Amino acid sequence: MTDKVTIHRLATGVPGLDDILGGGLPEFSFNLIAGPPGCGKTTLAHQMMFALATPQRPALYFTVLGEPPLKMLRYQQQFEFFDSEAVNRSVRFVNLSDDALAGNLDKVLDRIVAEVQEHSPGLVFVDSFRSVVLASETETGSNSKLQHFVQQLGVLMTSWQATTFLLGEYFSENDANPVFTVADGLFWLRQSVQGNSMVRKMEIMKMRGQATLPGLHTFRIGPAGLMVFAPARVTAATHDNESPASPGVRLLLGVPHLDQMLGGGLPRGHSLLVAGPSGSGKSTLATAFLAEGARCGETGVIAFFEQRPHRTRDGVIRDLIASGRVAEVDTQAADLSIDEIVFKLVSQIRQLKATRVVIDSLSGFELVLAPTFREDFKESLLRMVAALERTGVTVLMTSELEDRYTDLRFSPYGTAFLTDAIIVQRYIEIGSRLRRVMAVVKVRGSSHSNELREYTIDDAGLRIGEMLEDQEGLLGGRPTRKLQAPPKGGRPA
Numbered sequence: 016m017t018d019k020v021t022i023h024r025l026a027t028g029v030p031g032l033d034d035i036l037g038g039g040l041p042e043f044s045f046n047l048i049a050g051p052p053g054c055g056k057t058t059l060a061h062q063m064m065f066a067l068a069t070p071q072r073p074a075l076y077f078t079v080l081g082e083p084p085l086k087m088l089r090y091q092q093q094f095e096f097f098d099s100e101a102v103n104r105s106v107r108f109v110n111l112s113d114d115a116l117a118g119n120l121d122k123v124l125d126r127i128v129a130e131v132q133e134h135s136p137g138l139v140f141v142d143s144f145r146s147v148v149l150a151s152e153t154e155t156g157s158n159s160k161l162q163h164f165v166q167q168l169g170v171l172m173t174s175w176q177a178t179t180f181l182l183g184e185y186f187s188e189n190d191a192n193p194v195f196t197v198a199d200g201l202f203w204l205r206q207s208v209q210g211n212s213m214v215r216k217m218e219i220m221k222m223r224g225q226a227t228l229p230g231l232h233t234f235r236i237g238p239a240g241l242m243v244f245a246p247a248r249v250t251a252a253t254h255d256n257e258s259p260a261s262p263g264v265r266l267l268l269g270v271p272h273l274d275q276m277l278g279g280g281l282p283r284g285h286s287l288l289v290a291g292p293s294g295s296g297k298s299t300l301a302t303a304f305l306a307e308g309a310r311c312g313e314t315g316v317i318a319f320f321e322q323r324p325h326r327t328r329d330g331v332i333r334d335l336i337a338s339g340r341v342a343e344v345d346t347q348a349a350d351l352s353i354d355e356i357v358f359k360l361v362s363q364i365r366q367l368k369a370t371r372v373v374i375d376s377l378s379g380f381e382l383v384l385a386p387t388f389r390e391d392f393k394e395s396l397l398r399m400v401a402a403l404e405r406t407g408v409t410v411l412m413t414s415e416l417e418d419r420y421t422d423l424r425f426s427p428y429g430t431a432f433l434t435d436a437i438i439v440q441r442y443i444e445i446g447s448r449l450r451r452v453m454a455v456v457k458v459r460g461s462s463h464s465n466e467l468r469e470y471t472i473d474d475a476g477l478r479i480g481e482m483l484e485d486q487e488g489l490l491g492g493r494p495t496r497k498l499q500a501p502p503k504g505g506r507p508a
Contacts, residue, residue: 022224025178028066028096029059031243031358035219035228040200043176044223045169047194049185050204054215055236056182057087059204060140062096062240063180068105072137075130076108079115079123079143084108095239107134111141120164127168131175139172142182169197199223205231212350217243233352244354246398266371266409269307270300272479273438276455276464281436283370285459286400286410288431291440295451296472297413300438301373302332303476304411308371309340315371316363316408318344318356320379342367351383353395357402364406372403376413400433435459440470452483 024039033039040046040063048056060076068074078084088108091097102108109130114123131139172179181194195201201221207214216231234243265280274280281287289297305315317332335341342363346356360372374380381392388395403410412434431437437456442449454467469480 024225025067027063029062029241029243031232031234031245032217032241034245035217035232035243036222037225037227040178041222041224043173043178044199045172045179045197046181046200046202047198048180048182048202048204051206052184054204054206055234055241056184056204057142058091058094058236059202059241060142060180060182061091062094064106064138064140065096065098065101067138067178068101070105072105073134074106074138074140075134075136076106076140076142077111077127077130078108079111079141084110093238107136124164124167128171131171131177135175136177139177139179140182141180143184165194165197195221214350214352233354235348235355244352244358246354267307267311268300269303269310270477270479272468273300273453273477276466276468276479277436277458278461278463281409282458282461283409284404284407285435286404286412286433287436287438288412288414288434289438289440290414290416290431292416292442295440295442296470296477297415297440298375299472299477301375301411301413305335305341305371305373306331309335309338313371314367314369315341315373316344316360316367316369317341317373317375318346318360318380319375320346320383321376339367342369346383351388353384353388353398356380356384357399360399360403361406364403364408370408372408372410374399374410374412376415378415397433453479 023042024033024036025042027033027036027040048059050056064074064076076084078087088102092099098106109126111123111126114126127139127141169179181198183194198221200219200223203218203220205216205218207216215234215236217234218231219227228246230246232243232245234241264283265274265277266283267274267280268277289300291297301317305317308315315335317336332341336343344356344359344363346359348355363369364372377396380396384392384395400410400412436458438453439456440451440453443452444450451470451472452467453470454465455463457463466482468482471478471480
């Protein structure tokens with residue numbers, strides 16, 4: 016029995032792409048990059064080419080366009096991956112537009128063969144292959160000729176041990192085309208528009224010899240080129256914290272008496288939901304949580320989905336960020352996906368070796384998501400919480416609640432079950448004054464106080480007071496003489 020053939024995998028140079036490919040790009044594979052105009056096919060090809068091309072493994076880039084390669088390069092060189100010194104040294108561009116416009120596939124193939132024989136490339140790109148297809152359709156029997164052309168090209172590139180990419184403008188994977196059958200790998204790029212939002216996604220529809228991650232994966236084109244965001248579960252598993260949390264260890268929140276109410280602090284690795292109406296002090300508690308971690312020598316990460324740190328009056332959080340003890344996750348990009356948000360969070364956690372994470376708030380988190388992800392917000396939130404828990408960090412999330420006084424809710428999304436602990440903040444009216452009260456609703460796997468305590472907020476932060484006596488039914492959310500629920504169609508009594 017012969018040994019199995021080992022296929023070498025190439026690192027594509029595109030962040031996140033190797034993860035969804037299952038470890039990298041198979042060497043000597045014959046691939047198709049397909050999708051509608053403007054989805055990023057050429058940028059993806061150039062990014063991989065400049066990452067992989069070396070003098071020992073040079074690249075040939077055939078352009079089958081009605082414009083010279085110099086015009087294309089004028090725009091591609093704006094990306095950070097572009098290396099002008101590699102051009103004509105390890106990267107060579109060849110213009111096939113005249114041969115393709117003649118509609119003679121044999122002539123196009125002869126030109127490709129001649130260039131490959133002369134330069135012996137390890138990487139070959141044909142952009143756009145769709146131009147060759149359209150030119151061949153002017154001849155009778157073009158389908159059979161095209162199939163013969165593709166098969167010959169595939170066999171030749173494999174025999175020359177070249178990793179090959181054909182780029183084509185295709186709008187549906189259901190198009191009957193021999194390229195789909197011959198190709199070893201099929202990258203399908205998509206973009207969807209809803210209102211003013213656009214999200215780009217990539218699907219690896221085919222990759223012979225290895226298991227790829229199924230489904231649609233969001234990606235973004237920025238100054239550095241493409242960045243692909245692998246599913247949240249993969250991102251967290253790849254970047255797990257090197258120091259997993261010790262069981263039984265509790266973290267202090269930095270608010271006197273609140274740690275006692277939690278039963279000695281928040282168990283490390285737990286997720287805590289702080290729910291309350293506007294102005295109740297949720298962000299103040301989150302700041303205390305990070306500040307206490309910094310005092311104990313820990314680092315943290317905060318994602319602002321509402322108020323930015325330069326706009327907040329809280330100088331503590333600004334100082335923590337400026338000193339490098341807390342990292343801020345950028346949430347200003349338009350149309351974020353859940354995988355992109357988790358990628359940003361986990362990257363900062365790993366870079367700073369953070370142990371505490373704050374999400375402020377879930378209401379803002381829902382708003383920054385692209386419309387396609389808002390529809391499945393509960394699922395998105397579940398994926399984010401699960402991914403963060405796998406890193407071993409302790410998470411504090413805030414949630415805006417409308418205080419209706421007559422009912423008790425923990426989250427407008429019905430997602431309180433996702434968290435290990437819940438703190439609820441509320442308003443009550445006593446003596447014609449609004450007063451704040453707080454309670455620990457749950458701490459999973461631990462005993463905790465069931466007291467409802469009044470608290471105040473001043474320049475020093477939150478101060479927990481004594482337990483209030485419910486003398487007139489003020490604390491249970493029931494109508495009272497001093498705070499009554501308004502009758503239908505009328506004013507409060």
